[in-house]
Amino acid sequence: MKIDFTKMSGAGNDFIVIDNRQGLFSLTHEQVRAMCTRRTGIGADGLILVEASGTADFRMNYHNADGFPGSMCGNGGRCAVYFAWLIGIRPAGLRYAFDAGPDRYEAEVTGEEAVKLHMRPPSDFRERFQVGAWNCHFVNTGSPHAIAYVNDLDKIDVFTEGRAIRHREELFPGGANVNFLEVTAPDALSIRTFERGVEDETLACGTGTVAAALMSYRLGKVTTSPVRVTVRSGETLMVGFNDAMDDIYLEGPARVVYRGTITL
Numbered sequence: 001m002k003i004d005f006t007k008m009s010g011a012g013n014d015f016i017v018i019d020n021r022q023g024l025f026s027l028t029h030e031q032v033r034a035m036c037t038r039r040t041g042i043g044a045d046g047l048i049l050v051e052a053s054g055t056a057d058f059r060m061n062y063h064n065a066d067g068f069p070g071s072m073c074g075n076g077g078r079c080a081v082y083f084a085w086l087i088g089i090r091p092a093g094l095r096y097a098f099d100a101g102p103d104r105y106e107a108e109v110t111g112e113e114a115v116k117l118h119m120r121p122p123s124d125f126r127e128r129f130q131v132g133a134w135n136c137h138f139v140n141t142g143s144p145h146a147i148a149y150v151n152d153l154d155k156i157d158v159f160t161e162g163r164a165i166r167h168r169e170e171l172f173p174g175g176a177n178v179n180f181l182e183v184t185a186p187d188a189l190s191i192r193t194f195e196r197g198v199e200d201e202t203l204a205c206g207t208g209t210v211a212a213a214l215m216s217y218r219l220g221k222v223t224t225s226p227v228r229v230t231v232r233s234g235e236t237l238m239v240g241f242n243d244a245m246d247d248i249y250l251e252g253p254a255r256v257v258y259r260g261t262i263t264l
């Protein structure tokens with residue numbers, strides 16, 4: 001089986017994107033994992049099948065690099081929308097609606113290689129609880145996110161510390177993504193994320209970035225919207241929200257790295 005794919009980067013969070021609107025491809029977990037594995041495969045944090053939807057412009061069928069379906073992926077959603085725009089799923093217009101899991105999302109292409117994704121209201125805010133030596137917070141922004149604040153982000157061993165927190169299933173049923181944050185200004189944060197399903201630090205995480213901005217506003221660590229969030233790739237994501245946190249967006253870069261064909 002030959003599959004054409006597009007390798008994309010959403011602020012450094014990278015994805016294999018496949019047009020599966022005809023429903024031609026059905027990939028096993030092992031195939032997805034092999035394609036996402038770096039050095040021996042294409043290499044990516046996740047794989048997205050862009051599929052037909054009865055009522056939206058498309059469905060985002062997202063898998064983590066481990067081969068299994070993930071929860072909502074903010075950067076993947078932004079890349080999928082840019083892909084949909086590039087292949088012209090809607091003949092005219094920059095606005096897209098897509099389904100992901102049980103939810104509907106809306107987004108717009110705001111410029112060359114830039115996509116703004118409207119997020120769903122967060123749930124399950126939990127503040128100030130201890131996980132080992134860490135004072136943690138938690139919120140679900142479509143994916144579950146633990147958050148810890150640090151003074152010097154460069155010094156953190158994200159892999160070791162993040163992995164330990166990620167597996168505290170008694171606190172986070174199903175596990176959690178783990179975000180370390182440094183507050184750099186009243187409207188700016190830096191973030192590093194250990195991603196569940198990738199089981200490693202990634203260069204950016206969209207739902208984690210949204211979680212970081214919302215939690216930091218709730219805790220008074222940032223005081224305005226939008227919040228500028230610098231991710232590990234060095235790129236910036238913007239998170240805008242209202243006080244009720246029912247009108248939220250994630251905006252930033254989404255670009256094609258290369259196109260290719262793989263034979264499975």
Ligand SMILES: N[C@H](CCC[C@H](N)C(=O)O)C(=O)O
Pocket residue numbers: 013064069070071072073074075076143144176177195196197198204205206207208
């Ligand atoms: N990279 C993603 C998160 C993927 C979710 C995944 N790591 C999970 O917990 O299933 C993002 O940009 O929001």
